Amino acid sequence: MPFDFPEPASGADTTASGRPAPPPAIEANVPLLEVPGWAVAQRSLFDLLDHAWRRFARDFTGPDGRLNYTGPLTTRDGVDDFYEVFFNWPQLYLLGGADDLLPASEKHWEGVTRQLTELDMLRDEYERGYDWFHQGESLLLLFFLCMADPERWSERAVRFAELYVDPAKGNYDPARRIITRAHNGSDPDRTGLFDGDVYPWLQKEADTYGYPLEWIPEAQDGPFPLSSDPRLGAQMRDRMGAGDTALNLGATGLVLNAWILTGETRYRDWIVEYVGSWRERTQENDGVIPDNVSPDGVVGGLLEGRWYGGHYGWSWPHGWHSIGTAACVAALAAATVTGDDDYLSMVRTTLDSLIARGKVMPHTEADSSLPAKWAVELGPDADTPTLHVPFRYNDTGWFDYNPTTPPVPVALWHHSASDADRKRLEDLREAEAIDWRTLRPFRAKEESGHEKAWFAFLAGDDPGYPERILATAQAQIRHRLRRIDRYRDLDVPEADIHVWQQSNPVVTEALVQLTWGGPQVLYNGGLQQARLRYHDADARRAGLPPDVAALVMSIDPERTTVELVNLAPETDRTVIVQAGAFAEHTITAVRYTTCQDDGWIGDMYDYGHTEPVATEEELSCDSPFLTVQLPASTRIKLVLRLDLRANTPSYRTPFDTAAGEPAPGAEGSTA
Numbered sequence: 001m002p003f004d005f006p007e008p009a010s011g012a013d014t015t016a017s018g019r020p021a022p023p024p025a026i027e028a029n030v031p032l033l034e035v036p037g038w039a040v041a042q043r044s045l046f047d048l049l050d051h052a053w054r055r056f057a058r059d060f061t062g063p064d065g066r067l068n069y070t071g072p073l074t075t076r077d078g079v080d081d082f083y084e085v086f087f088n089w090p091q092l093y094l095l096g097g098a099d100d101l102l103p104a105s106e107k108h109w110e111g112v113t114r115q116l117t118e119l120d121m122l123r124d125e126y127e128r129g130y131d132w133f134h135q136g137e138s139l140l141l142l143f144f145l146c147m148a149d150p151e152r153w154s155e156r157a158v159r160f161a162e163l164y165v166d167p168a169k170g171n172y173d174p175a176r177r178i179i180t181r182a183h184n185g186s187d188p189d190r191t192g193l194f195d196g197d198v199y200p201w202l203q204k205e206a207d208t209y210g211y212p213l214e215w216i217p218e219a220q221d222g223p224f225p226l227s228s229d230p231r232l233g234a235q236m237r238d239r240m241g242a243g244d245t246a247l248n249l250g251a252t253g254l255v256l257n258a259w260i261l262t263g264e265t266r267y268r269d270w271i272v273e274y275v276g277s278w279r280e281r282t283q284e285n286d287g288v289i290p291d292n293v294s295p296d297g298v299v300g301g302l303l304e305g306r307w308y309g310g311h312y313g314w315s316w317p318h319g320w321h322s323i324g325t326a327a328c329v330a331a332l333a334a335a336t337v338t339g340d341d342d343y344l345s346m347v348r349t350t351l352d353s354l355i356a357r358g359k360v361m362p363h364t365e366a367d368s369s370l371p372a373k374w375a376v377e378l379g380p381d382a383d384t385p386t387l388h389v390p391f392r393y394n395d396t397g398w399f400d401y402n403p404t405t406p407p408v409p410v411a412l413w414h415h416s417a418s419d420a421d422r423k424r425l426e427d428l429r430e431a432e433a434i435d436w437r438t439l440r441p442f443r444a445k446e447e448s449g450h451e452k453a454w455f456a457f458l459a460g461d462d463p464g465y466p467e468r469i470l471a472t473a474q475a476q477i478r479h480r481l482r483r484i485d486r487y488r489d490l491d492v493p494e495a496d497i498h499v500w501q502q503s504n505p506v507v508t509e510a511l512v513q514l515t516w517g518g519p520q521v522l523y524n525g526g527l528q529q530a531r532l533r534y535h536d537a538d539a540r541r542a543g544l545p546p547d548v549a550a551l552v553m554s555i556d557p558e559r560t561t562v563e564l565v566n567l568a569p570e571t572d573r574t575v576i577v578q579a580g581a582f583a584e585h586t587i588t589a590v591r592y593t594t595c596q597d598d599g600w601i602g603d604m605y606d607y608g609h610t611e612p613v614a615t616e617e618e619l620s621c622d623s624p625f626l627t628v629q630l631p632a633s634t635r636i637k638l639v640l641r642l643d644l645r646a647n648t649p650s651y652r653t654p655f656d657t658a659a660g661e662p663a664p665g666a667e668g669s670t671a
Helices: 037-060 079-086 089-095 101-118 132-148 150-165 203-209 234-240 246-262 265-284 320-338 341-356 371-383 407-416 419-431 451-458 465-487 499-503 509-516
Strands: 025-027 359-361 386-394 397-403 532-536 548-555 560-566 573-579 586-594 615-623 625-630 634-643
Touching (some): 037 089, 037 101, 037 465, 037 499, 037 509, 037 548, 079 101, 079 132, 079 499, 089 101, 089 132, 089 509, 101 132, 132 320, 150 265, 246 265, 265 320, 320 341, 320 386, 320 407, 341 407, 371 397, 419 451, 451 465, 465 499, 465 509, 509 532, 509 548, 532 548, 548 573, 560 625, 573 634, 615 625
Parallel strands (some): 025 625
Antiparallel strands (some): 359 386, 386 397, 532 573, 548 560, 560 634, 573 625, 586 615, 586 634
16 A cells, blocks of 8 residues: 655765665565465466476577577578577576576577578678668577676677777768668678568568568569569669668667676767767657668658658568667667656657557458467457557558557656656557457567556556466467477478577566566567566575565556565575666665564464464665565565666676675665
8 A cells, every 4th residue: 555655865875984885684574374376376487487498408409509400591581580589598597597597598699609600690790781670689688698697798799889889890970870771780791681683572571561662663564573673673772771770770779788788988979879860850850750861861862852761661561560669779778878768759759640640440451561460469359449550651651550569658658657658558558449458378479568468457457467477478388388399300491490489488578577577678679677676695696586476566656566475485585676677776765564473373272373464664775776585485565665767777786796895685784
């Protein structure tokens, strides 16, 4: 229930030596009698996941970690499909997965990197040149490895970021504030969009997404075979392969990662400069982000003045589905390094423009180019008239109507905690005819898509959500395990290299929502968002300790509520709660449940127990960390007051020490 916090202390507490004092510790003493179903289900999910990743590694990978694939890669596509198979494996380790999951994840990154180098897809361990829709997917594995072991992975991460920050690498023009080509990376000689004369387009893709540059005069005499269509050769290479595209905004995630690792201002300055240029272009385009900039810095310079039509832009192939994520990754990066949330405006105004053009219709009557996505996400509700918004734009206007997708507006709200960003979600929920509490057991490759149901839970409308999403996660894993049985002996042809993604049984979305109080990472190059993270004080590593379950029940701006449960009947555990994915928040006060009286046990000959009497106590804090001692079979509810984004984001942990000082949380008085 609502309550008032004590005023936080002014300034950080210090020891007699003048060094920062360790954060306070509290001890749980409310007995765990009737174990909540969500806690049992959560620990059961950890157990199943431990079996699942080992099974995948056994059946689909070789001794050095590479995937069981012996064929060639004949196009520029493919690097992402190898890395993203494992993207959430180190994320699971960070959540509390097995100790050996981290070295296994590192082995797979290194094995796949050797494999792709042999296939001539990488130079110096990095993509030779491809678009950022796919590069962002490739890098999620690296980002989570950096979070789990920053010392080991820092050199690589910084070296990769330099490909964009250092103009001498050939990817960035500081005078015009543009990334110089749509396909970019470690090989400055890999220009254009394809190797050969014609874009490697399949008829099925053409039928689904249409063609780029459909307005050029040379295309009006068609139809043409794909191998000779004028839109897919020199015209596409010259008009779409040169200059900047909105999709390149995804590169800011790579540079943000380097800034968090090093704190160097040059990475911050690059993000501010590059995202600032796109924010200006958005303002000049009536609040809708354009998708292309010619090499001389002019929007539409290669497209006869069109602000649309760039590579992976508004006209082709995915529109908002790709632009929205890239722009959101960039806006969040700029807001993070500056503390200025106005950078989010270029996403907000674009998103609001799409919503304003929404139409109510059943999905079965929409012109969506993503029918496979919605078939599983909507199920029988595909026939229900509900709000659809346009994803694409060309000379004929807005088209390609789809139901609203939640990852971008949820990411905006999670970061800002603003009333306006929350109201946008509430308005969307009210405008849609499909109940946001509906939960379907699908696993998209992004391993997300259940944000609407999570939002309804956080709004207090669905108390049964935790157990239902955990059951859904179990179903997803067991389905994937059956896929492994079916395809483990397949000699994978190049056309089917997505089979590994479709069989990856690691499922983390439910755990991210319930334990970290955050949405799943933005899939095309984002960094993790979280209200809380955890560390095992005894094992001195990231993640929940064995036997411990956590449930974040609210992430309101001033109050984040979490319950911790130790299911072990005999083993004490100690959890260090961290405020924010990168310790960017400060815990200024905590109110917690306590039970001082053990009279509930009863006398020797009592047949049962009475209900324990729980009360609340409060404690002032001034730290991103809080130690919680959990004796066997205890539980505790914490209501944390957080000063959001009070600290510079970093990969520090509570075990990082200076000059021999004890790790934060390793000592301190028990409240």
